[in-house]
Amino acid sequence: MNFKIASNLTELRAKSPLVQNITNFVVMNYTANALLAIGASPVMAHAAEEVEDMVSIAGALVVNIGTLSPQWVEGMKKAMLAARKLNKPIVLDPVGAGATPYRNSVLSELLTSAPPTLIRGNGSEILALAGANVQTKGVDSTTNSTDSLQAAKLLSEQFGCVVSVSGATDVIVSGDKVAYVQNGVSLMTRVTGMGCSASAIAGAFCAIQPDVFQAAVSAAVTMGVCGEKAFEKAQSPGSFQIAFLDALAEITAEELELLAVVK
Amino acid sequence: MNFKIASNLTELRAKSPLVQNITNFVVMNYTANALLAIGASPVMAHAAEEVEDMVSIAGALVVNIGTLSPQWVEGMKKAMLAARKLNKPIVLDPVGAGATPYRNSVLSELLTSAPPTLIRGNGSEILALAGANVQTKGVDSTTNSTDSLQAAKLLSEQFGCVVSVSGATDVIVSGDKVAYVQNGVSLMTRVTGMGCSASAIAGAFCAIQPDVFQAAVSAAVTMGVCGEKAFEKAQSPGSFQIAFLDALAEITAEELELLAVVK
Amino acid sequence: MNFKIASNLTELRAKSPLVQNITNFVVMNYTANALLAIGASPVMAHAAEEVEDMVSIAGALVVNIGTLSPQWVEGMKKAMLAARKLNKPIVLDPVGAGATPYRNSVLSELLTSAPPTLIRGNGSEILALAGANVQTKGVDSTTNSTDSLQAAKLLSEQFGCVVSVSGATDVIVSGDKVAYVQNGVSLMTRVTGMGCSASAIAGAFCAIQPDVFQAAVSAAVTMGVCGEKAFEKAQSPGSFQIAFLDALAEITAEELELLAVVK
Numbered sequence A, B, C: 001m002n003f004k005i006a007s008n009l010t011e012l013r014a015k016s017p018l019v020q021n022i023t024n025f026v027v028m029n030y031t032a033n034a035l036l037a038i039g040a041s042p043v044m045a046h047a048a049e050e051v052e053d054m055v056s057i058a059g060a061l062v063v064n065i066g067t068l069s070p071q072w073v074e075g076m077k078k079a080m081l082a083a084r085k086l087n088k089p090i091v092l093d094p095v096g097a098g099a100t101p102y103r104n105s106v107l108s109e110l111l112t113s114a115p116p117t118l119i120r121g122n123g124s125e126i127l128a129l130a131g132a133n134v135q136t137k138g139v140d141s142t143t144n145s146t147d148s149l150q151a152a153k154l155l156s157e158q159f160g161c162v163v164s165v166s167g168a169t170d171v172i173v174s175g176d177k178v179a180y181v182q183n184g185v186s187l188m189t190r191v192t193g194m195g196c197s198a199s200a201i202a203g204a205f206c207a208i209q210p211d212v213f214q215a216a217v218s219a220a221v222t223m224g225v226c227g228e229k230a231f232e233k234a235q236s237p238g239s240f241q242i243a244f245l246d247a248l249a250e251i252t253a254e255e256l257e258l259l260a261v262v263k
Helices: A005-015 A028-038 A051-057 A070-085 A101-113 A123-129 A146-159 A186-190 A194-208 A212-233 A237-250 A253-259 B005-015 B028-038 B051-057 B070-085 B101-113 B123-129 B146-159 B186-190 B194-208 B212-233 B237-250 B253-259 C005-015 C028-038 C051-057 C070-085 C101-113 C123-129 C146-159 C186-190 C194-208 C212-233 C237-250 C253-259
Strands: A018-022 A041-044 A060-064 A090-093 A118-122 A162-166 A170-174 A177-181 B018-022 B041-044 B060-064 B090-093 B118-122 B162-166 B170-174 B177-181 C018-022 C041-044 C060-064 C090-093 C118-122 C162-166 C170-174 C177-181
Touching (some): A005 A194, A005 A212, A005 A253, A018 A028, A018 A051, A018 A070, A018 A194, A028 A041, A028 A194, A028 A237, A028 B237, A028 C028, A051 A070, A060 A070, A060 A194, A070 A090, A070 A101, A090 A194, A101 A123, A118 A123, A118 A212, A123 A162, A146 A170, A162 A212, A170 A212, A177 A212, A186 A212, A186 A237, A194 A212, A212 A237, A212 A253, A237 B237, A237 C237, B005 B194, B005 B212, B005 B253, B018 B028, B018 B051, B018 B194, B028 B041, B028 B194, B051 B070, B060 B070, B060 B194, B070 B090, B070 B101, B090 B194, B101 B123, B118 B123, B118 B194, B146 B162, B146 B170, B162 B194, B162 B212, B170 B212, B177 B212, B186 B237, B194 B212, B212 B237, B212 B253, B237 C237, C005 C194, C005 C212, C005 C253, C018 C028, C018 C051, C018 C070, C028 C041, C028 C194, C028 C237, C051 C070, C060 C194, C070 C101, C090 C194, C118 C194, C118 C212, C123 C146, C146 C162, C146 C170, C162 C212, C177 C212, C186 C237, C212 C237
Parallel strands (some): A018 A041, A018 A060, A060 A090, B018 B060, C018 C041, C090 C118, C118 C162
Antiparallel strands (some): A162 A170, A170 A177, C162 C170
């Protein structure tokens, strides 16, 4: 399979798409910086009073339920419905799926009212979302991404969307198609917001590449390769998170394609 | 013109004014750190239940509408009215003005109920605020700051305030007076919260310098010069944002005055 | 006294306890990264709809009122009551106590409805909480931690909890017992979220060490020693905050015990 990784990154940087994020308080700064570093233009707006207007000028919508509450869920729903109507890509990050009944019910509501274009989560979250009897440990994964292949396939069929599962090996599923991305370093799990940034960057790729499977693979490769490059410079989590942002800005399209390990 | 840049910074550090911020979720951490680094004392409080009390002990109020919602707008209004009553400087940062009708109507409401002492925004935002028919691309500027000179003059007259427009050249307008600050590096547009930090730091200068024009120029110079110093150490956005905080703490008053490029 | 500092850190890293945080917008990212760096697993959830469920799977609850509002206070109360019922440790960080009447009344409400296991604050906050007639300057301390020894003793008796006061010398009080921790560097007061991280890390220690006095001392030593180690690498606030996260991850249990200065 050819995922057009190099040309997707080149196009992302040329177009600098506006990515509308309704995300959690913990990672807002880091994901905004990640989007700027890779070459996209982030905007964060959550109020029901304006999300539809913001979606209408954006190239993609990213919804992340990390620190949800009823008022924010209202904004998420409105934004997702508007994006569906306008045929704009939606990335849903089901942070902490399975951790509490409230999260599960909100996710169920969001998924049925406005199915996303791409679901991106860790193994535990994808298993929980697919209805497996799994107890998430807060927001960190307790399973391998490869264990969740069946769950990802189920979700992909059920909602007609692409599903990207992050882990030591990232698994990206689109109906019958499966891609495995083996880039990345384990230190990424010691920095908060890496998964959320993966979702945001997937949104940026979806904004310029209508083939969502390609966009999702390109995003996973970008995260993993930049993680590897950052790790060359920094082996502790504080300096690593900074080196990662630098890597997002420094990586060239050719380098990204060259270092990609996709099967 | 003499802007007293060196003595303003010296006084800011000697007095370490408390700056009350009602700002957006994306930049709260970074702007608090920027205020601490330059030598001010930040506080972030937004609840209608306490903003008036917090304003009463603060030296300046900074209002930034980046991630607004009705409840926060209520706090912003109360805080601005309290600051007006107590004759304390107000800096308004109209983040994303022009991006959605909601933002525009909130800004109109805030501006008329309690006109600020200083409006600081990028070119697109200032044009939108002045009623120009401009579509902001989310929160990033799509125009030059110099293009917005007329808009800045209009706003300055209409609300009797100083207007500071950030860009490759910063334009600061106070009635008939105009100053141009040519410090800064383009990498600053690749880090989120740089504009918001400019507003927060302007608040700190306003807290110790009653001449708002002088305070606004001093703040713009501080941002620009520290950007230049940070760029000497770091040319990628992750490490640049850290080097920028270091520069805010390391810059001396004499160095700031010496490196200032103001016309 | 033996505070089991080395073995506490070893156990924290082995168990990687889930720490549920209801904290302020300014520091969420930094405290989550601090918890990950030291080896714990952070989760941030605040909605009344899910806090009880999140507490039930967590090892400790940390409540920090930095940017409070009525809706968040509702979540704090529910979470604290649930933690009491389930006999899980609660750390309360009374950010800005004394700064506004609203803060004071919320703190009084929280303290009486569900007394915490540990109160951690700076000198001004502890004095304000104990009813002293002190005006906090926003969220920064204006008194020495040692001045607040009597206030800490009063609070410890009144609420049957441990009280940890941060400052040049940290003072930890549990009934009649008092420990003084003399680690740390003054640059820590120039980075936002250091106190909040101290509370979060205290939560992580409380999750694995039922002797709260021991846990509080271990947390204070961890903060101070890592501050010293960070300062060896970075003397300006931007790079210092990053070096501090690195130090949390790099410090060994033996090194921590060796460098501890506790009386």
